[in-house]
Amino acid sequence: MKIAVVGTGYVGLVTGTCFAETGNRVTCVDIDVTKIEKLKSGVITIYEPGLDVLFDRNIKEGRLLFTTNLAEGIKDAEVIFLALPTPPGEDGSADLKYILKVADDLGPLLADYAVIVDKSTVPVGTAEKVHARIAKNAKVEFDVVSNPEFLREGVAVEDFMKPDRVVIGTNSEKARKVMNKLYAPLVRQGNPVIFMDERSAEMTKYAANAFLATKITFMNEIANLCEKVGANVDDIRRGIGTDSRIGKRFLFAGIGYGGSCFPKDVQALHKTSEEYAYDFKILEAVMGVNENQKTKLLPKIKQYFNHDLSGKTIAVWGLAFKPYTDDIREAPALENIKELVAAGANVRAYDPEAMENVKRILGDQIVYTNSPYEALEGADALFIVTEWPEFRSPEFERISSLLKNKVIFDGRNVFELDQMRELGYTYYSIGRDVVA
Numbered sequence: 497m498k499i500a501v502v503g504t505g506y507v508g509l510v511t512g513t514c515f516a517e518t519g520n521r522v523t524c525v526d527i528d529v530t531k532i533e534k535l536k537s538g539v540i541t542i543y544e545p546g547l548d549v550l551f552d553r554n555i556k557e558g559r560l561l562f563t564t565n566l567a568e569g570i571k572d573a574e575v576i577f578l579a580l581p582t583p584p585g586e587d588g589s590a591d592l593k594y595i596l597k598v599a600d601d602l603g604p605l606l607a608d609y610a611v612i613v614d615k616s617t618v619p620v621g622t623a624e625k626v627h628a629r630i631a632k633n634a635k636v637e638f639d640v641v642s643n644p645e646f647l648r649e650g651v652a653v654e655d656f657m658k659p660d661r662v663v664i665g666t667n668s669e670k671a672r673k674v675m676n677k678l679y680a681p682l683v684r685q686g687n688p689v690i691f692m693d694e695r696s697a698e699m700t701k702y703a704a705n706a707f708l709a710t711k712i713t714f715m716n717e718i719a720n721l722c723e724k725v726g727a728n729v730d731d732i733r734r735g736i737g738t739d740s741r742i743g744k745r746f747l748f749a750g751i752g753y754g755g756s757c758f759p760k761d762v763q764a765l766h767k768t769s770e771e772y773a774y775d776f777k778i779l780e781a782v783m784g785v786n787e788n789q790k791t792k793l794l795p796k797i798k799q800y801f802n803h804d805l806s807g808k809t810i811a812v813w814g815l816a817f818k819p820y821t822d823d824i825r826e827a828p829a830l831e832n833i834k835e836l837v838a839a840g841a842n843v844r845a846y847d848p849e850a851m852e853n854v855k856r857i858l859g860d861q862i863v864y865t866n867s868p869y870e871a872l873e874g875a876d877a878l879f880i881v882t883e884w885p886e887f888r889s890p891e892f893e894r895i896s897s898l899l900k901n902k903v904i905f906d907g908r909n910v911f912e913l914d915q916m917r918e919l920g921y922t923y924y925s926i927g928r929d930v931v932a
């Protein structure tokens with residue numbers, strides 16, 4: 497099939513590349529000239545494991561094309577994906593200006609029936625708005641469908657190629673056929689394509705992310721209580737996760753969720769409920785608890801150093817909001833580092849992927865190192881913020897020889913308590929006893 501993807505951000509580029517991989521001819525459109533030039537010359541603009549191989553192959557085979565010209569990009573396209581940013585406005589609601597602008601531009605350009613697909617996470621009712629804006633100028637028949645993405649950064653290619661489910665919101669039989677054909681290669685294993693109306697599809701995306709954010713937050717609250725009653729949250733996780741009604745995943749307590757989706761989507765759903773005069777109490781709690789959770793270890797660090805961090809050096813392992821990404825949006829690392837620096841501490845940080853992005857925000861307020869061990873040089877404590885696999889089995893002798901104090905603050909429960917006891921560390925983690 498011939499398809500177009502408008503917007504070459506994270507979602508757009510993954511969508512375009514993966515649909516090219518299943519044999520479609522895909523043209524990606526973006527107004528950013530520099531970005532399109534880069535992509536055209538074969539340089540990938542996002543970090544996502546495995547995507548580069550698909551990107552190279554499909555460019556070489558002529559199935560993945562790039563342009564800044566919308567008319568050229570959508571020419572003959574049966575399906576036009578809108579993968580545009582929906583940043584939160586000042587009041588927390590998603591700002592639709594980019595999507596609606598493209599909808600305005602699309603109307604007069606459509607030459608034949610096309611399915612326009614909202615791929616971005618957009619508030620309930622957006623498909624109708626997009627439809628109305630295109631209809632103002634369109635001379636041909638078209639449908640607007642909602643097809644939310646459920647990609648996780650770091651495993652996006654796998655999530656795209658083998659989705660648990662595909663959700664498509666449309667009441668049009670014609671659009672349904674087109675979307676079924678497009679997704680058929682991805683659901684051969686029998687995972688469902690679930691059809692529903694546009695509003696329900698839009699709501700499904702928010703419900704999924706808000707539920708997962710709530711699940712994590714619930715465990716974080718259990719963890720906070722575990723610390724008080726002397727229980728171990730990791731045991732609780734195993735104890736409840738084996739109940740298939742609860743499920744094993746997304747039960748890891750830590751210093752809060754971050755990223756580009758959960759914080760934004762929880763906030764946007766809360767805003768929607770406000771607009772409809774519904775008091776969505778859980779969401780309010782989730783947002784509040786997560787905000788506190790992000791800096792949960794700071795009082796413990798401060799207390800350990802008798803409330804005086806001036807001149808102390810803290811080694812920070814991990815800056816990205818989670819492993820396998822260079823994304824630092826809403827990353828707990830940023831808030832923690834800012835507070836440490838404000839309290840007079842020196843920070844030496846290491847992250848395998850995210851340091852360049854942090855440099856752009858924090859500049860030379862902290863020291864960036866080439867390895868986790870270099871971060872420990874002259875440090876008074878180690879603070880683990882992101883659970884990159886390389887931090888899981890470190891050379892403990894090297895750590896203790898470099899650290900001034902054998903103390904670790906672990907925001908992701910990377911180590912076992914027994915292990916820390918045997919190695920003689922003072923060890924603070926989340927929802928577990930302190931090893932002193």
Ligand code: UDX
Pocket residue numbers: 645646647648649650705708712745746747748749750752753754755756757758817818
């Ligand atoms: C999420 C959704 O999973 C995905 O379906 C949606 O399309 C986009 O948002 P992503 O933001 O890439 O994906 O990250 P995800 O792997 O879901 O993790 C989100 C956050 O939750 C991270 O900060 C992670 O550290 C945190 N998390 C996750 C926990 O704290 N505990 C867990 O058990 C799981």
